[in-house]
Amino acid sequence: xxxxxxxxxxxxxxxxxxxxxxxxxxxxxxxxxxxxxxxxxxxxxxxxxxxxxxxxxxxxxxxxxxxxxxxxxxxxxxxxxxxxxxxxxxxxxxxxxxxxxxxxxxxxxxxxxxxxxxxxxxxxxxxxxxxxxxxxxxxxxxxxxxxxxxxxxxxxxxxxxxxxxxxxxxxxxxxxxxxxxxxxxxxxxxxxxxxxxxxxxxxxxxxxxxxxxxxxxxxxxxxxxxxxxxxxxxxxxxxxxxxxxxxxxxxxxxxxxxxxxxxxxxxxxxxxxxxxxxxxxxxxxxxxxxxx
Amino acid sequence: xxxxxxxxxxxxxxxxxxxxxxxxxxxxxxxxxxxxxxxxxxxxxxxxxxxxxxxxxxxxxxxxxxxxxxxxxxxxxxxxxxxxxxxxxxxxxxxxxxxxxxxxxxxxxxxxxxxxxxxxxxxxxxxxxxxxxxxxxxxxxxxxxxxxxxxxxxxxxxxxxxxxxxxxxxxxxxxxxxxxxxxxxxxxxxxxxxxxxxxxxxxxxxxxxxxxxxxxxxxxxxxxxxxxxxxxxxxxxxxxxxxxxxxxxxxxxxxxxxxxxxxxxxxxxxxxxxxxxxxxxxxxxxxxxxxxxxxxxxxxxxxxxxxxxxxxxxxxxxxxxxxxxxxxxxxxxxxxxxxxxxxxxxxxxxxxxxxxxxxxxxxxxxxxxxxxxxxxxxxxxxxxxxxxxxxxxxxxxx
Numbered sequence: 001x002x003x004x005x006x007x008x009x010x011x012x013x014x015x016x017x018x019x020x021x022x023x024x025x026x027x028x029x030x031x032x033x034x035x036x037x038x039x040x041x042x043x044x045x046x047x048x049x050x051x052x053x054x055x056x057x058x059x060x061x062x063x064x065x066x067x068x069x070x071x072x073x074x075x076x077x078x079x080x081x082x083x084x085x086x087x088x089x090x091x092x093x094x095x096x097x098x099x100x101x102x103x104x105x106x107x108x109x110x111x112x113x114x115x116x117x118x119x120x121x122x123x124x125x126x127x128x129x130x131x132x133x134x135x136x137x138x139x140x141x142x143x144x145x146x147x148x149x150x151x152x153x154x155x156x157x158x159x160x161x162x163x164x165x166x167x168x169x170x171x172x173x174x175x176x177x178x179x180x181x182x183x184x185x186x187x188x189x190x191x192x193x194x195x196x197x198x199x200x201x202x203x204x205x206x207x208x209x210x211x212x213x214x215x216x217x218x219x220x221x222x223x224x225x226x227x228x229x230x231x232x233x234x235x236x237x238x239x240x241x242x243x244x245x246x247x248x249x250x251x252x253x254x255x256x257x258x259x260x261x262x263x264x265x266x267x268x269x270x271x272x273x274x275x276x277x278x279x280x281x282x283x284x285x286x287x288x289x290x291x292x
Numbered sequence: 293x294x295x296x297x298x299x300x301x302x303x304x305x306x307x308x309x310x311x312x313x314x315x316x317x318x319x320x321x322x323x324x325x326x327x328x329x330x331x332x333x334x335x336x337x338x339x340x341x342x343x344x345x346x347x348x349x350x351x352x353x354x355x356x357x358x359x360x361x362x363x364x365x366x367x368x369x370x371x372x373x374x375x376x377x378x379x380x381x382x383x384x385x386x387x388x389x390x391x392x393x394x395x396x397x398x399x400x401x402x403x404x405x406x407x408x409x410x411x412x413x414x415x416x417x418x419x420x421x422x423x424x425x426x427x428x429x430x431x432x433x434x435x436x437x438x439x440x441x442x443x444x445x446x447x448x449x450x451x452x453x454x455x456x457x458x459x460x461x462x463x464x465x466x467x468x469x470x471x472x473x474x475x476x477x478x479x480x481x482x483x484x485x486x487x488x489x490x491x492x493x494x495x496x497x498x499x500x501x502x503x504x505x506x507x508x509x510x511x512x513x514x515x516x517x518x519x520x521x522x523x524x525x526x527x528x529x530x531x532x533x534x535x536x537x538x539x540x541x542x543x544x545x546x547x548x549x550x551x552x553x554x555x556x557x558x559x560x561x562x563x564x565x566x567x568x569x570x571x572x573x574x575x576x577x578x579x580x581x582x583x584x585x586x587x588x589x590x591x592x593x594x595x596x597x598x599x600x601x602x603x604x605x606x607x608x609x610x611x612x613x614x615x616x617x618x619x620x621x622x623x624x625x626x627x628x629x630x631x632x633x634x635x636x637x638x639x640x641x642x643x644x645x646x647x648x649x650x651x652x653x654x655x656x657x658x659x660x661x662x663x664x665x666x667x668x669x670x671x672x673x674x675x676x677x678x679x680x681x682x683x684x685x686x687x688x689x690x
Contacts, residue, residue: 006586010399013391014413017560020553021416024427027434085326092323101327108331114607114676116614118643119341119665122650126658127340153333182309186316195301207422214424216617217643221650241426241617248429248621266430270423277422281415 028267035260046264050229052243054258062261064268066227070144070237074219077148077233078155078212083205085152086159087194090201093160094167095175095189113157121221124150129222138234142224145233150218155208162207166200167193170289199287206280210273216241240269341669345662353663357629358645362656367664370645372631373544374671377641378613380548381555385612386605388552389559392417393601396560397567398589421557429621432550437622439539446541448477454535454634458490459525464508465516468492469499476529483521535634543636547622551612558611562604566597599686603679610675614668616643642668 036043041062049063089109093102129146132139139145170193178192194201224236225246238246247262348363356366396414401407434440444450458470459481469489471481481487489499500509500518509515540546570593578592579585619641625648628640640648642664649661 003584003586007399010391010395013388014395014410016388017392017420017556018413018416020431020556021420023435024423024431027431027440028427031434085330088323088326089330092327096320096323097327104331105327108334110676112330112334114610114614114672115337116616116643116668116672118614118616118647118650119337119669122646122658122661122665123337123340125650126344126662127336156330184309184312184316186319187312190319210422210424214426216424216426216620217647220617220620221647241424244426244430245617245620248624263430266427270427273422273424273427274419277419280422281418 024270028263028270031260031263032267035257035264038257038260041257041261052227052238054243054261060257062264064240064265066229067238067240067243067265068268069229069231070219070223070227070242071213071239073144073231073233073237074148074151074215074223074239075209075212077145078151078215079205079209081149081152082155082159082208082212086156086204086208087163087201089156089160090163090167091189091194094164095185095193109157109160112153113161115154116217117154117215118217118221120150120154121147121218124218124222136234140224140234140236142222142226142236143234144223144237147219147221147223148233150222151212151215154215154218155212158211159204159208162204163197163201166197166204169200170196196289199284199289203280203284206276206283210276210280213276214241214269214273216245220245240265338669341662341665343662344659345664345666348659349663349666354667358627358640358648362654362660365649365660367642367645367667369628369631370640370642370664371667373628373639374613374641374668376544376632376639377548377551377619378609380545381551381612382605382609384549384552385555385559385608389556389605389608390563390601392556392560393563393567394589394594397564398585398593417557417560421561424617425554425615426617426621428550428554429618431553432546432618432622436540436546436549437542443538446537446539448475449537449539449541452476452535452537454532455537456530458528458530460528461519461523461525463516464518464520465512467516469497469517469519470528471499471525473527476527480525483519483523489517531634531637533634535636537636540636542623542626542638544632544639545635547619547639547641550618550622551615554615554618555608555612558608559605562608563597563601566600566604567593569600570596599682603683606675606679606682610672610679613641613675614643614672616641616647619644620647642671 035041036046040060046062046064048065049061050065051061051063052066053061089105093105097105124146128149129139129141129143132143132146174192174196175188178188183192219239219242223239223242225238225242226236227238227243228235230237243265244262247258353366354371355368356364357369358367359365392413396410396417399410401410437446455476457473457476457478459473461469461471461483463469469491471483471487471489473479473481483499483501485499485501487499487501489497491497497517500514501521502508502518504520504522506520509518540549574592574596575588578588583591623639623641623644625644626638626640628638632639646661646664646668649657649664652658
């Protein structure tokens with residue numbers, strides 16, 4: 001009797017998390033559908049046009065590509081920073097670092113991971129951007145590069161800690177065999193251990209990309225609010241998340257077409273990050289090198 | 293499919309040992325430089341913030357409300373909002389999260405479809421952990437703030453308690469009087485002679501209503517309670533500490549519920565790891581002594597896993613406390629002058645207040661943002677310190 005009651009309670013907890021996912025999908029799909037039923041809004045324009053002007057006085061334009069290009073700019077800059085540096089840090093911590101260095105490095109990375117994103121946004125706006133402007137006059141007050149650098153710093157601990165877990169899971173015997181064959185530490189780390197942990201590393205990369213795409217406060221503060229279809233990182237831009245913040249700052253209770261466009265953008269964002277997370281999980285499971 | 297383990301391929305490219313050693317040394321240099329860079333970034337970040345925020349950080353800054361004047365602004369309402377939201381979020385997310393973790397780790401159903409269901413929930417939690425927090429904000433806006441639009445709008449809730457509504461008038465003698473009305477969105481009260489009215493302090497006054505063109509009375513006392521029948525009132529609400537309404541509106545509870553959703557997958561994953569780390573010999577010993585499955589969980593597994601669960605949960609809550617994006621969607625940026633007074637009161641939290649100051653162009657507000665960040669980081673670091681302390685004690689007692 002009592003056992004059944006407890007089991008039911010626990011199943012309730014478990015069902016709740018499934019309900020959350022369902023609620024996200026239903027809410028986003030339903031509200032996006034309302035968006036596409038508005039006059040002058042078509043799916044073809046949404047997915048095909050490169051003009052995004054939801055707040056324009058005359059004809060509004062809803063082509064998501066400017067927001068996507070903004071997101072891609074910031075994410076690319078961030079990943080150019082976070083992926084190589086994160087992987088090198090992981091290799092160092094797992095294969096090279098003496099105990100004393102680890103004792104410093106690990107808490108540093110944990111601290112970097114624990115700092116709220118709004119702080120990185122502030123750092124990008126008040127420290128990175130002035131530095132960039134000092135080095136090159138072309139940078140604006142708001143620019144994709146500064147935001148991308150900050151997002152990169154913020155993603156670095158994700159990459160390094162997940163990759164390190166994958167590297168640590170490679171059995172000792174592989175390393176010893178490679179050393180026995182006369183490999184240097186570099187040979188062992190880069191040619192034996194890293195390939196053996198490749199599935200875990202790639203899945204860490206994908207999770208970091210998903211995190212960068214969904215990052216909100218940094219881009220809201222440092223990247224600006226000018227959606228444009230450009231690949232110049234010195235310019236002000238707007239990401240998908242940045243647009244949502246802009247809508248939240250304004251009067252979102254006015255249930256106009258631009259209010260519903262927020263849901264359509266959120267839906268795209270959700271689908272992209274979900275695809276990346278699923279792909280990461282799939283790669284980790286399917287291509288894992290299993291050792292006894 | 294060939295699932296058998298095979299050794300990683302090593303491409304054969306003969307290189308002299310000396311050259312490989314050189315590469316090795318070079319790579320160590322790269323590694324050290326990278327690590328030094330990440331430590332340098334952390335130091336630079338903290339230094340930049342403390343340098344900007346140090347000057348106006350004092351007790352007055354902690355205790356005052358935000359203000360357009362930089363010298364008088366403070367973080368008190370946001371700090372209290374953070375405490376309210378963090379506490380409610382923890383109270384909601386921890387039991388649900390630990391419950392789900394126990395279900396996934398300790399409940400081993402024999403039926404195949406139940407196992408499949410558990411596998412689905414597990415996959416689902418991994419995906420929820422990857423959903424950007426701003427999307428949770430959008431969900432919370434629809435689900436909690438508006439309750440899917442099923443129960444009216446926040447401006448005219450279908451059910452509320454603990455609130456009285458008034459029309460506020462300025463009398464001809466420049467005094468404020470409040471005329472009670474039935475509901476938040478009721479039509480304006482009719483201004484007729486003898487209408488019930490109160491002073492803001494709650495004292496009852498006899499309203500003297502005169503026509504739009506009537507002459508004003510001479511008597512000072514009468515003038516103070518004289519209203520012209522065509523004057524415009526403003527609707528205000530007096531809310532008691534137990535005030536509650538459905539839908540929730542942009543209140544503390546909606547924010548905390550949303551953050552609980554953000555935190556839930558993190559709590560579940562951390563608790564699962566803690567439960568997994570409990571050696572199975574403990575469980576088997578208890579089962580062998582004749583304990584039922586839940587007696588084992590409650591008396592053996594859970595106590596052994598508590599330090600791990602606590603550590604993970606504290607880190608999850610500290611992430612929720614630092615989260616700004618979902619709260620920004622839920623609460624928007626509105627001027628908040630007091631700490632939250634009830635569960636559905638308007639609120640702000642520290643990260644949101646920091647964002648509010650940081651997005652302004654004036655450097656003075658940037659300095660305020662930096663001071664706010666110092667306050668936030670002190671809170672988060674003390675959370676982390678508690679987590680590290682618990683972890684260290686648990687390791688020592690083993």
